[in-house]
Amino acid sequence: MGKSRAPSLPEEMKGDMTPMIDVVFQLLIFFMLTIKFKTLEGKLSAFLPKDVGVNTSPAVPKEKVEIKLKVEREGTKLDPREDMPWSGTGPYRYGPDRIVKYSIGPKSTTNLKEAASRLRELYLADKEQPATIDPYPGTVYADVVLILDEVLKVGYRDISFVGDRSATAGAKK
Amino acid sequence: MKLSKTDPGGDIAMDMTPMIDVTFQLIIFFMLLMDMSTKELEDLVLPKAANADPDKPNPADRRAVVNITADGRVLVKRDLLYDPKNDDGYVKLKEFLYQKARLMPKAPTEPGGSIMAPDKPILVRADQSTPFKYIQKVMELCGDQQIQIWKIELAAAEVPKDDGSGAAAGGN
Numbered sequence: 001m002g003k004s005r006a007p008s009l010p011e012e013m014k015g016d017m018t019p020m021i022d023v024v025f026q027l028l029i030f031f032m033l034t035i036k037f038k039t040l041e042g043k044l045s046a047f048l049p050k051d052v053g054v055n056t057s058p059a060v061p062k063e064k065v066e067i068k069l070k071v072e073r074e075g076t077k078l079d080p081r082e083d084m085p086w087s088g089t090g091p092y093r094y095g096p097d098r099i100v101k102y103s104i105g106p107k108s109t110t111n112l113k114e115a116a117s118r119l120r121e122l123y124l125a126d127k128e129q130p131a132t133i134d135p136y137p138g139t140v141y142a143d144v145v146l147i148l149d150e151v152l153k154v155g156y157r158d159i160s161f162v163g164d165r166s167a168t169a170g171a172k173k
Numbered sequence: 174m175k176l177s178k179t180d181p182g183g184d185i186a187m188d189m190t191p192m193i194d195v196t197f198q199l200i201i202f203f204m205l206l207m208d209m210s211t212k213e214l215e216d217l218v219l220p221k222a223a224n225a226d227p228d229k230p231n232p233a234d235r236r237a238v239v240n241i242t243a244d245g246r247v248l249v250k251r252d253l254l255y256d257p258k259n260d261d262g263y264v265k266l267k268e269f270l271y272q273k274a275r276l277m278p279k280a281p282t283e284p285g286g287s288i289m290a291p292d293k294p295i296l297v298r299a300d301q302s303t304p305f306k307y308i309q310k311v312m313e314l315c316g317d318q319q320i321q322i323w324k325i326e327l328a329a330a331e332v333p334k335d336d337g338s339g340a341a342a343g344g345n
Binding site (some may be wrong): 017020021024025027028031032034035041042043044045046047048077080081090091092093094135137138139140141142143144145146148149150152153161163 | 189192193196197199200203204206207214217218219220222223224225226227228241242243294296299300301302303304305306308309312313315316322323324325326327328329330331
């Protein structure tokens with residue numbers, strides 16, 4: 001009688017883990033170095049004209065504080081992150097020689113602090129008055145954020161914007 | 174001589190499994206974090222604003238973030254919705270805003286008012302040197318009869334509290 005052979009068990013395989021661990025660590029270092037955490041950001045709230053749709057309630061005329069922004073001098077373009085001249089390509093920022101004129105009612109100034117104190121006077125006279133920012137062609141986002149920041153600091157909460165003048169001018173032609 | 178019972182010269186096999194597990198978890202964490210943190214926000218240089226409210230959006234709101242580069246390109250979640258070089262009349266952006274407005278809860282624009290409009294804001298992020306006409310165009314589209322988004326937030330870089338009082342100024 002033949003003796004049946006017991007099936008041989010496979011030997012325990014031991015893979016070399018070193019290359020995998022190397023790759024995994026390389027990946028980890030790559031992600032740690034390239035990750036960009038969300039930078040500290042803020043927001044300035046404003047509103048767009050809400051007279052859309054059908055409104056059955058009678059309109060109450062409301063006086064507004066109108067702030068007109070006009071660029072008097074464009075200023076030198078600088079590198080956005082360093083105090084170096086702009087390379088000629090990509091984004092840029094304007095240097096301190098940029099002049100923006102703020103016209104608030106009949107008064108105009110190129111000094112932001114003066115504009116802020118004028119706004120404060122008007123706000124103290126009527127705290128419910130809405131403010132409208134009217135940026136003329138040539139103004140950039142930073143110009144508007146700068147004055148919007150002051151308007152909010154003074155205390156105005158109902159702030160709206162005037163539409164693009166260049167588009168209207170183009171349509172009239 | 175008396176020999177110690179433990180053999181110090183033997184091959185010690187270390188169990189690598191927990192370390193590999195932790196490393197993989199870390200990689201997955203960084204991969205997800207990188208995706209979430211940069212998908213909505215383009216690399217823009219924002220102007221500084223001392224009185225900006227800290228931006229802490231509620232993820233459940235699914236707020237729309239519109240990025241506008243210095244050359245006027247409009248990007249939403251890395252998708253190019255408008256390029257001034259290939260002017261499509263803002264068709265894609267208008268469609269995006271329309272879809273967003275449709276999903277927003279509606280509320281009267283004034284207490285007791287009859288005008289119902291989307292009650293959530295959109296965040297506009299633009300480079301500090303972006304001509305404002307591009308932002309005005311986005312605002313104009315928001316005010317469209319079919320969209321009617323009237324709450325808008327303009328993104329700005331926060332000025333650290335210990336940065337002094339004059340740090341908010343940009344150009345002038």
